[in-house]
Amino acid sequence: xxxxxxxxxxxxxxxxxxxxxxxxxxxxxxxxxxxxxxxxxxxxxxxxxxxxxxxxxxxxxxxxxxxxxxxxxxxxxxxxxxxxxxxxxxxxxxxxxxxxxxxxxxxxxxxxxxxxxxx
Amino acid sequence: xxxxxxxxxxxxxxxxxxxxxxxxxxxxxxxxxxxxxxxxxxxxxxxxxxxxxxxxxxxxxxxxxxxxxxxxxxxxxxxxxxxxxxxxxxxxxxxxxxxxxxxxxxxxxx
Numbered sequence: 001x002x003x004x005x006x007x008x009x010x011x012x013x014x015x016x017x018x019x020x021x022x023x024x025x026x027x028x029x030x031x032x033x034x035x036x037x038x039x040x041x042x043x044x045x046x047x048x049x050x051x052x053x054x055x056x057x058x059x060x061x062x063x064x065x066x067x068x069x070x071x072x073x074x075x076x077x078x079x080x081x082x083x084x085x086x087x088x089x090x091x092x093x094x095x096x097x098x099x100x101x102x103x104x105x106x107x108x109x110x111x112x113x114x115x116x117x118x119x
Numbered sequence: 120x121x122x123x124x125x126x127x128x129x130x131x132x133x134x135x136x137x138x139x140x141x142x143x144x145x146x147x148x149x150x151x152x153x154x155x156x157x158x159x160x161x162x163x164x165x166x167x168x169x170x171x172x173x174x175x176x177x178x179x180x181x182x183x184x185x186x187x188x189x190x191x192x193x194x195x196x197x198x199x200x201x202x203x204x205x206x207x208x209x210x211x212x213x214x215x216x217x218x219x220x221x222x223x224x225x226x227x228x229x
Contacts, residue, residue: 042219
């Protein structure tokens with residue numbers, strides 16, 4: 001499957017636990033974006049990464065949330081000490097170049113999302 | 120800040136034409152994208168406008184007016200499978216990161 005792969009698809013955590021969400025971009029893509037979606041709402045930007053670099057994390061809460069995209073392996077979104085308000089769908093998207101499409105086509109390729117439920 | 124406005128819901132009948140509008144307020148605007156999402160699944164890209172005018176891709180067309188900070192998605196010959204949420208997204212800033220609207224739920228009736 002050459003698409004964006006996210007896992008786990010569903011994750012249940014109790015308050016105070018840690019959640020780790022993984023994203024493998026499409027083959028050949030070096031740019032990764034994380035978005036959060038609440039029911040009946042749009043996708044809210046969290047962080048934009050390239051290999052080994054965080055380019056823009058303006059949408060990510062300063063505390064408890066972190067993201068990385070190592071040289072080898074998937075991108076990881078980590079949420080420490082989860083609270084009920086963290087319950088949401090977290091989508092990862094990739095592109096071959098900067099911004100919305102390597103040739104500025106506006107296209108991001110999304111994964112199926114990881115649905116986090118905090119009890 | 121950046122914001123996009125689009126209707127929350129639109130209904131239409133099979134075979135009809137429907138237009139979903141989007142207005143945006145953003146600094147450093149670069150282009151407007153449209154995405155489709157079925158039942159909370161992976162959003163899929165439909166179209167992108169960086170220049171004023173109409174872009175046509177099969178049954179779907181998208182329009183942009185930069186001077187009016189306005190765009191729309193036009194869906195023709197509606198089919199039941201077109202029932203989904205549609206999001207406009209404005210790319211802006213040095214990194215062209217797309218900011219999404221809240222989405223429009225399109226319901227197609229037989």
